[in-house]
Amino acid sequence: MNGHLRSMLSVPGSSERFIGKARDVPTDAIAFDLEDSVATADKEAARRLVASVLPDFPADGRELWVRPNALDSGLIEADLDAVVGPGLHGVHLPKADDPQTLSQVDHYLTYLERVRGLAPGSVRLMAWIESARALSQVEQICLASPRLDGVSLGSEDYTASLGVRRTKDAAELSYARARLANAAAAAGCAALDGPEADFRDLPLFERQALTARAVGFDGKFCIHPDQVALANRAFAPDEREIARARRVADAFEAAGERAGAIAVDGAMVDRPVYLRALQVLGGR
Known part of the structure; x- marks a missing residue:
């Protein structure tokens, strides 16, 4: 996988409107989100909605991912049961704080593939590195499952775990970016930079993307369609x-x-x- 995902667009799994808008966005991948962008009261409805649209959603060369709830949430088993099937490329796993988390989810996917007649290993994994604990084990996490296509830096959660504030120049992410990119390259998987919450500041997004590319990242997570073209350009040679x-x-x-x-x-x-x-x- 290393190198082909320049952009991944996050789409709230609870919003039919946003899911509909994503149908025509020229992103390399779409991640239907069941986690942070979905209110607790809407989790079950979002799960049903994503499960209903996945089989017929037009991929058009794009990879279709789902970000379920975290392993310790008590919700991931139902999330995976609902979405694993035809049309799903992979699971973008949040809060992957240790290799054991990847191994456990790998077991779940192995079972679901078997009972649903899917090829073994066909459902891929990406891991969100979102804490100091996760970063301290990122090399082992990158080798924890043969399903793993890449790792993503969860900037907001990571800085919160450090107890530091997010800044425009992102100096607080320098070490995390370098270590994550190096671990991904050593394991032969992709590195995806985290999102920029201020989706209106497109010059800031572009600067962040170019900085991430310079230290070895392959692409960037997007939370708004307007960011996609910038990511695609930043992570491709001119x-x-x-x-x-x-x-x-x-x-x-x-x-x-x-x-x-x-x-x-x-x-x-x-x-x-x-x-x-x-x-x-x-x-x-």
Whole structure:
């Protein structure tokens, strides 16, 4: 999965209006939310609504995820029972504070796949890293289940667990972003940056996305459709990057297997630079 989810749009599972609007948003993934955006009194109705729309919701190349309630909420079993089936790509698990949480949910999914005739492992997982405790074990969490496609940084909950305030420059997230991105890369899964609550401040969202990309993130969680295009652009190479990568790849390959380092555009190019160019070009 690593690298293909530039944007994931969160849609409140209790809102038919927002679900309807999401049908045409050009995001890479949609996450129907049963957790934070749904009031306690509306949980059961949201579960029924999401379960009813999932089988026929137009994917159009997008992945369809559900964020259930947390493992310790007493609600996740009913959430998974309602939504696991045709049309569901995966479960975006909140409050994944330790590897055991991933293992337990993996067991639930294995059972549901078996009784519903789904291919083993077909329902994927992403884990929300939302606390200092989770971040301290993120390397183990990234290896806790073969279903795991990626990890996401829950910025608000994480900073709350630290007892610090969220700021516009997000300096308080620097360590968490770097460690999470490194753990994801080491495990071969994706890293998704957390949401920006001020959905009207699009320049701020774009700056955050570019900062996250610079430290190794693959995409960003969006809470408003207007953020999606910015995420898609921020986490994709621009024309200059692609042209430079093509020159590097072509020159290195033309030099042959014995090339150690060559010069391209006045800069040294060795094998790590060449491999990075291939990543930009989509693994050519």
